[in-house]
Amino acid sequence: MTGPSHARAGAETDTVDVAIIGGGVLGTAVAARLSTTTASVCLLEAESDVAEGASKGNAGVAVSYYGPPGTLETQLITASTPRWEELTARLSVPYRRLGAVMVALDDEQAHHLEETREEILACGVRAELLTSAQTCAQEPLVTDRCVAGLLMPDEGVIDPMALTVAYANLAASNGVSVRLASPVTAIRTDDDGRHLITTAQGTVRCRFIVNAAGVAAGRISRMAGGEDMRYWPRKGQYAVLDRAFAGSLRRIVFSTHSATTKGINVVPTTHGSALLGPTANDHEEPDDKATDADTVAMLVASASGLVPSITDDLIIKYFAANRPASDEPHRLRFDERIPTLLHCTNRSAGVSISPAAADHVLELLNSAGLDAQPRRDAAQALPPAPRLRDYDDPSELIAADPQYGQVVCACEHVSAAEINRALAAPVPASSVDGVRKRTGATYGRCQGSLCSAGISFLTALHTNTGPATVKQTARGTVGS
Numbered sequence: 001m002t003g004p005s006h007a008r009a010g011a012e013t014d015t016v017d018v019a020i021i022g023g024g025v026l027g028t029a030v031a032a033r034l035s036t037t038t039a040s041v042c043l044l045e046a047e048s049d050v051a052e053g054a055s056k057g058n059a060g061v062a063v064s065y066y067g068p069p070g071t072l073e074t075q076l077i078t079a080s081t082p083r084w085e086e087l088t089a090r091l092s093v094p095y096r097r098l099g100a101v102m103v104a105l106d107d108e109q110a111h112h113l114e115e116t117r118e119e120i121l122a123c124g125v126r127a128e129l130l131t132s133a134q135t136c137a138q139e140p141l142v143t144d145r146c147v148a149g150l151l152m153p154d155e156g157v158i159d160p161m162a163l164t165v166a167y168a169n170l171a172a173s174n175g176v177s178v179r180l181a182s183p184v185t186a187i188r189t190d191d192d193g194r195h196l197i198t199t200a201q202g203t204v205r206c207r208f209i210v211n212a213a214g215v216a217a218g219r220i221s222r223m224a225g226g227e228d229m230r231y232w233p234r235k236g237q238y239a240v241l242d243r244a245f246a247g248s249l250r251r252i253v254f255s256t257h258s259a260t261t262k263g264i265n266v267v268p269t270t271h272g273s274a275l276l277g278p279t280a281n282d283h284e285e286p287d288d289k290a291t292d293a294d295t296v297a298m299l300v301a302s303a304s305g306l307v308p309s310i311t312d313d314l315i316i317k318y319f320a321a322n323r324p325a326s327d328e329p330h331r332l333r334f335d336e337r338i339p340t341l342l343h344c345t346n347r348s349a350g351v352s353i354s355p356a357a358a359d360h361v362l363e364l365l366n367s368a369g370l371d372a373q374p375r376r377d378a379a380q381a382l383p384p385a386p387r388l389r390d391y392d393d394p395s396e397l398i399a400a401d402p403q404y405g406q407v408v409c410a411c412e413h414v415s416a417a418e419i420n421r422a423l424a425a426p427v428p429a430s431s432v433d434g435v436r437k438r439t440g441a442t443y444g445r446c447q448g449s450l451c452s453a454g455i456s457f458l459t460a461l462h463t464n465t466g467p468a469t470v471k472q473t474a475r476g477t478v479g480s
Ligand SMILES: Cc1cc2nc3c(=O)[nH]c(=O)nc-3n(C[C@H](O)[C@H](O)[C@H](O)COP(=O)(O)OP(=O)(O)OC[C@H]3O[C@@H](n4cnc5c(N)ncnc54)[C@H](O)[C@@H]3O)c2cc1C
Pocket: 021, 022, 023, 024, 025, 026, 027, 028, 044, 045, 046, 047, 050, 051, 052, 053, 054, 055, 056, 057, 058, 059, 060, 061, 062, 063, 182, 183, 184, 185, 212, 213, 214, 215, 216, 234, 235, 236, 237, 278, 320, 321, 322, 323, 324, 344, 345, 346, 347, 348, 349, 350, 351, 352, 353
């Protein structure tokens, strides 16, 4: 790979202080944070929507603990953990602090729970050892084969796609230029030492680059003349359980971590369904998100070892996503060769670190000379965004806006008001999948069989297209 070449900025070039490459949860969190300062910022995303990489297909566990104390990743998790209620209320993002039980099925695992507890306490987080009976009292669906448990009361679940979209909407509301369908194809340096970033939609000139390109971060680094870093996809498969069963889960149920794996877990979602997974398999193709029957059978077998009432007839969907794996699983630091290139990637806990990671990026940029000061007129919150499914009695909501009475997705109780809001947001949905990511529509038992036509129709009205040409996903079209 060659280093950066030099060029003069053209007249059509946009100039900003900071260009963020990648519209996943980390890139958008950084964009939202910087948007409340005096820095000028643009966000460049290859796909035609945000939340299309790892941030689209994860479990959304806002973990309070992921590894030993003393690492920057652990510090960022610990700093983020107490902030979720305030942050998600401000950004109108679904969040539930359910707490978790980690379940030991034999004496060896029980011994491991004691070590895990010590590590969690050393991170400054709460954890409590439980007897078998206490574990089953915390989560009555847990197997009576359980010999011990560990209560982790600070764990929560968040809607990771809604969080990513909300970060992007706050950033855009505060003036960040969010450029979708703008894959970065080259990075050069001009005579003033500024980066010149070539995208499919023009050129951006900037002083600092935040490299939040996930599994493509190594490629971006090499384009900019930075370190030769290797990233590869680590696939995780999930099975989704219907809300009819999942609604009775009280807590996240973790299997006992071992030295090599965090195992298969049972994770309630903010929508009321539950996820079984994830697996972890390294491979080479970032677009490979295929699931397979053998893995799904393994997920059900493992999960039913924790919660025996789980059976495969409760499954409504499978999916997979790829973690951005690397020899440095958490990279939040300046490049060793290019002092204005800041790497911001995380393999397995990017959602959980995102609030504190964004603050940390701002501190690093300021210490490198950005001088981004707080902006008094910047919005810190998004307008309230009520969801029909959160109301036992929605009559007041419907009286205020009759579109809440028009239910488009019956399985997930999503109304026309929510879909139209997603289609008119600062970073709007532009496909059926974009509406799903923002509202949960199509996510339920019928998987969109009944509501896709209605969503396509509303999307067509907002995007000035015909329903037959509305895109199904950020990349494809209906029927493709
Ligand atoms: C199966 C699975 C389960 C997980 N579970 C959890 C969990 O429970 N809790 C948790 O905290 N974390 C979890 N994670 C990890 C979490 O999903 C990631 O750490 C996080 O999503 C990484 O976010 P990101 O923004 O760095 O990357 P991504 O979301 O991958 O975003 C990178 C973006 O960069 C864009 N891009 C790439 N190349 C270019 C280019 N040339 N130009 C412009 N844009 C480009 C991509 O299109 C993409 O949108 C899980 C991950 C997986 C896969």
